[in-house]
Amino acid sequence: MLDAAQKAFCQLPEGSVRLLAPAGCGKTQSLLWRCLSLAERAGKEKPKFLLFTFTRGAADELRDRLRNDTQFKILYPLTSITTLNAWGFRRLKASRHNLKLLTSSKDRFFCVNNMLQPVWSKYDRIKQNLTDSRRRSRTSHALMDLIDYLKTLGFRHDLLDSPKKLKDQLEWLNENGMRRHLETLFQRLSDLELLSSTGNPLDDIWQHFISFWREACDQLYASSVITLEDQKYWSWLEIEGELGKGRYLSGAARFHHIFVDEFQDINALDLGLLRAIAAYNKSSLTIVGDDDQAIYEWRGATPEFILNPAKHIGDKYTTCILAKNYRSPRNIVEVSQKLIAHNKRRVKKEVEPSSAKDAQISVLQLPNLTASVDFVVRLVRDLLSGNEVKNVAIIGRKRSQIIPYQIVFASQNIPFYAAEDLHVLLSDAFNELKEILAIQARATETKVFGNDPVLNLLRLCDKVKRFPLSKLDREALQRHLQPLRPQTLLDAVKALSHYTGPLKQGNTGGRMSESFAEAIANLLKAKTVSEAIRSLSDDFEGLQKDYGKSIEDIFYADPPFIYLAEYAQRYGTDYASFYEDIEKAVSTLARLLPVDDEVSADDGWKLPLHLMTALRAKGKEFDAVVILDANEDVWPSKLAKTDEELEQERRLFYVAFTRARKHLFILLNEKLIDQAAQPSRYLAEMGLAIGRMRKI
Numbered sequence: 276m277l278d279a280a281q282k283a284f285c286q287l288p289e290g291s292v293r294l295l296a297p298a299g300c301g302k303t304q305s306l307l308w309r310c311l312s313l314a315e316r317a318g319k320e321k322p323k324f325l326l327f328t329f330t331r332g333a334a335d336e337l338r339d340r341l342r343n344d345t346q347f348k349i350l351y352p353l354t355s356i357t358t359l360n361a362w363g364f365r366r367l368k369a370s371r372h373n374l375k376l377l378t379s380s381k382d383r384f385f386c387v388n389n390m391l392q393p394v395w396s397k398y399d400r401i402k403q404n405l406t407d408s409r410r411r412s413r414t415s416h417a418l419m420d421l422i423d424y425l426k427t428l429g430f431r432h433d434l435l436d437s438p439k440k441l442k443d444q445l446e447w448l449n450e451n452g453m454r455r456h457l458e459t460l461f462q463r464l465s466d467l468e469l470l471s472s473t474g475n476p477l478d479d480i481w482q483h484f485i486s487f488w489r490e491a492c493d494q495l496y497a498s499s500v501i502t503l504e505d506q507k508y509w510s511w512l513e514i515e516g517e518l519g520k521g522r523y524l525s526g527a528a529r530f531h532h533i534f535v536d537e538f539q540d541i542n543a544l545d546l547g548l549l550r551a552i553a554a555y556n557k558s559s560l561t562i563v564g565d566d567d568q569a570i571y572e573w574r575g576a577t578p579e580f581i582l583n584p585a586k587h588i589g590d591k592y593t594t595c596i597l598a599k600n601y602r603s604p605r606n607i608v609e610v611s612q613k614l615i616a617h618n619k620r621r622v623k624k625e626v627e628p629s630s631a632k633d634a635q636i637s638v639l640q641l642p643n644l645t646a647s648v649d650f651v652v653r654l655v656r657d658l659l660s661g662n663e664v665k666n667v668a669i670i671g672r673k674r675s676q677i678i679p680y681q682i683v684f685a686s687q688n689i690p691f692y693a694a695e696d697l698h699v700l701l702s703d704a705f706n707e708l709k710e711i712l713a714i715q716a717r718a719t720e721t722k723v724f725g726n727d728p729v730l731n732l733l734r735l736c737d738k739v740k741r742f743p744l745s746k747l748d749r750e751a752l753q754r755h756l757q758p759l760r761p762q763t764l765l766d767a768v769k770a771l772s773h774y775t776g777p778l779k780q781g782n783t784g785g786r787m788s789e790s791f792a793e794a795i796a797n798l799l800k801a802k803t804v805s806e807a808i809r810s811l812s813d814d815f816e817g818l819q820k821d822y823g824k825s826i827e828d829i830f831y832a833d834p835p836f837i838y839l840a841e842y843a844q845r846y847g848t849d850y851a852s853f854y855e856d857i858e859k860a861v862s863t864l865a866r867l868l869p870v871d872d873e874v875s876a877d878d879g880w881k882l883p884l885h886l887m888t889a890l891r892a893k894g895k896e897f898d899a900v901v902i903l904d905a906n907e908d909v910w911p912s913k914l915a916k917t918d919e920e921l922e923q924e925r926r927l928f929y930v931a932f933t934r935a936r937k938h939l940f941i942l943l944n945e946k947l948i949d950q951a952a953q954p955s956r957y958l959a960e961m962g963l964a965i966g967r968m969r970k971i
Contacts, residue, residue: 281305284595285312289532291559291590293581295566297626298933299602302563306534307340307347309561313532314349322531324354325556327362327549329537333894334358355530359545362552363506366513371499378503380416380827387415390498394490400469400483409745414467416826421463421484422491423504427575428456429543432492433512438481445477448543452577452620452919459822466823507548514551523557530556538564542575550588559590566622567615570890570927578620599627602896603933604634610961615929617960618922638905638941638963640954644841647942648679651901652687654940658899659883664938668885668897670931672910674699675835676903677886679842684884685860691884694891696829698864700857704830708811708818709857711735711798715807716850718764718799729756732767732795738817739794740779751776768795804853805843812836837948889931899938902931906943907953928957 277285281301284294285308296302310324328334334356341351368374377383387395388405395401395418404414425432430444448457464470469483495501496509517523524530533553535541541549553560562584569578584592600608608628615621641647651669658664671677674697681700684691699705714731733753737743744752755774761767772792775785782788794814801807811818818834825832846853885897904910911924932939943965944952954965 277301277305277308278597278599280595280597280599281308284597285309287593287595289313289559291584291588291592292561293538293584293592293594294561294563295581295594295596295622295624296563297565297567297597297600297624298930299600299608300597300626301599301601302536302597303337303340305597306536306563307337307344307350310350310354310532310534311347314353321349321353323529324350324532324534325530325552325558326354326356326534327359327536328356329358329540331358331361333536334361359548360503360506363510363548366510367501367506370513373499375498375500376503376506377419377500383419383502384412384415386495386500387418390500391491391494394487394494398483398487401467401487404467409742413823413827417463417467417823419502420826421460421467422488423502424460424463425488426504426508427542427544428453428460429547431512432489435485435489438477441481441485442477451579453543453572453575454917455572455920456575462822504544507544511544511548511551514548514555518551518554524555529558531558532561533558534561534563536563538562539566539569539578539581540564540571540574540576541580542577544575546580546587553588560588562588562592567618567624567926568893568930570893570923570930572923573890582620582622594622596622596624598625599629601629602936603628603630604632604936605630606633606636607933607935607939610636610963611929611933614925614932614957614961618925620919620922634935635938636941636963637939638943638958638965640943640945640965643944643946644679644838644904645845647903647944648683648842650942651680651903652683652689654901655684655689655884658938664898666883666885666897667899667901668887668892668895668934669901669903670892670934671886671888671903672912672927674829674833674888675838676909677888678835679838680886681864682842682856682860684886685863686856689884690882691863691886692880692882693864693886696891697886697888699830699833699835700861701864702828702830704818704824704828704834707738708830709854711738711811711815712804712807712850713854714764715798715801720764721762728761728764728767729753731764732756732761732771735795735798736771736791738811738815739791741816741821743817744778748778752778765799768792768799771795803844803848804846804850805840808836808840808843812840841948889927892934893930895934896936897934898936899940900931900935901940901942902928903942904944904947905941905955905958906947907955909947910955910957925957928955 278301281304284292284305294302294305296305306326313324314321326337328337337356341347341354341356364376377386388411395405401414401418404410428448435441435444445457448454461470461476464480464484470476470479496505501509533556535549549560562581564581566578566581569576569581580587584590605628608626612626639650641650655667658667669677669680677693677697678699681691681693681697711734714734717726717731720726733744733749736752752771752774755776756767756770759770761770769792772789773785774788775782778787778791797814798807798810801810812834820834821831843853910928911921915921915924941958941963943954943958946952958965
């Protein structure tokens with residue numbers, strides 16, 4: 276049965292419609308009944324429906340519903356359900372000879388260095404990066420990402436033919452809530468040394484990148500080589516070309532009604548393609564989503580599109596709002612509505628719970644991270660020991676918050692599932708961190724087979740600055756050290772401090788050598804595992820957050836030093852136990868990775884314990900949810916400064932909060948990194964009282 280709001284949506288006449296569907300309000304059912312209503316009203320000539328979902332999983336779920344639910348059997352032959360990427364790829368594959376989709380890092384590297392060589396060889400700054408062996412790999416991946424990034428943000432290489440149009444597009448992004456993407460774009464270009472420190476940045480972008488980008492786009496497509504973003508980008512351009520010639524779809528090829536699910540998550544490229552598809556089919560769009568769950572701004576999405584569809588699509592939209600939550604307990608619905616009401620850039624909704632049952636909501640303050648980890652372990656064991664709770668989710672704001680829990684659950688043989696983008700422990704950089712800690716633990720040992728102080732020192736030097744030593748610097752430093760025959764790493768550091776040869780393009784008076792020696796000496800002075808990790812965070816630039824490096828290694832997107840160092844306090848000086856527990860966690864994560872096409876990541880979802888970030892939690896439900904570190908500077912992130920960014924953070928917490936079916940535990944710490952930590956403002960906004968840790 277449909278409720279009043281769902282019926283109103285289904286009975287609307289044809290036209291442009293915006294359906295705002297808060298979590299748990301029966302969105303899928305409403306969509307299918309709307310299609311059925313339109314089909315029944317059409318008479319003998321049944322209309323065709325095109326439904327776009329955000330993920331393949333959602334598309335599969337809808338297809339299964341149509342196939343197996345007899346109520347909707349009339350719709351099955353009339354409906355195509357797909358994603359924008361899949362739709363675009365099918366279109367391009369039908370029109371291009373031997374289309375090649377670039378998905379692997381190896382293919383993208385080859386594409387830049389070989390296929391695009393005739394293009395970048397004409398642009399000196401890009402050429403210098405790609406012909407430098409130390410920078411070639413990083414530059415190759417960064418360039419391919421930038422080529423796609425501009426497409427994601429709605430740039431058109433065929434229309435961007437003047438600096439003024441570049442300026443207009445940048446201003447459009449800023450006006451539509453995507454200022455952070457402007458900053459990211461400029462930072463990426465700066466990392467590639469394509470922007471000078473003194474010139475006009477717009478002139479630099481135009482001269483040193485946009486011209487290259489326009490040529491590169493044409494070169495790759497002429498070779499039938501595309502990226503994942505190109506599946507949408509070139510489909511958009513091809514359809515625009517057809518529309519420019521006055522050509523439209525008709526007959527069996529035409530779709531009469533187009534629905535777009537999760538519209539709040541689309542980016543500028545998606546928007547352009549959807550507008551073109553609607554025009555090509557002479558169809559209006561029905562956009563479906565929830566502005567309160569717009570949390571994918573990191574991928575170019577903005578709530579602006581769903582908040583103002585008439586402005587961005589062009590038609591006048593009729594709005595329907597689903598207002599009854601059929602999934603969540605009463606208090607979860609009511610408290611979450613108090614929270615999200617503090618956002619100003621949203622459509623006001625009056626969501627009511629269908630259930631009269633309440634979830635257990637506990638807000639618990641613990642002394643520090645160590646106490647939180649121990650509490651969560653006991654809590655998980657207790658929850659999963661009975662029959663009431665079938666699954667538990669541990670949700671953090673950032674990847675780094677999850678690291679200690681991966682280690683402790685693995686060390687105690689508690690199986691868990693973590694999505695692949697949380698596998699920081701499997702990264703090359705984390706492996707290097709482990710090697711550095713092993714070197715530190717052997718700092719006072721004398722030179723024996725397998726423990727060479729000179730080689731150990733050189734490994735440490737590679738991480739002191741952002742990039743490793745050059746081949747020439749390494750050889751020169753090695754020539755200085757070897758005749759001195761240092762017996763321990765401490766001896767080698769002392770010898771480094773007196774080195775006056777070449778180092779990082781300058782070493783006047785040995786000052787660069789002294790700075791290297793000081794950083795390494797600080798690491799070697801560390802008495803505990805925790806102190807050593809903090810030293811790496813403070814003094815080793817090569818392991819710090821770095822967007823350019825994060826393209827190839829997920830570690831650099833959010834280095835886990837803060838949480839790892841605090842967690843490591845429990846080990847004291849016991850490096851061996853710390854290393855062993857890390858290895859157990861690595862082994863556990865490695866077992867979760869698919870080994871062939873027949874092993875699906877879905878297998879991991881059968882496990883009762885899940886570790887994830889709030890971004891990964893969207894669309895999922897769990898009997899019990901634990902939200903970690905509900906403190907200021909975490910929820911919301913300390914990086915959020917503007918009103919738009921702070922509202923996005925609140926939406927993230929809203930999504931995490933509404934995942935719970937039976938139990939919700941919100942944990943906060945009295946101290947983080949040995950500093951007093953304040954409760955998240957969200958707790959007061961929801962009217963939740965803070966309790967103390969209870970025994971389990």
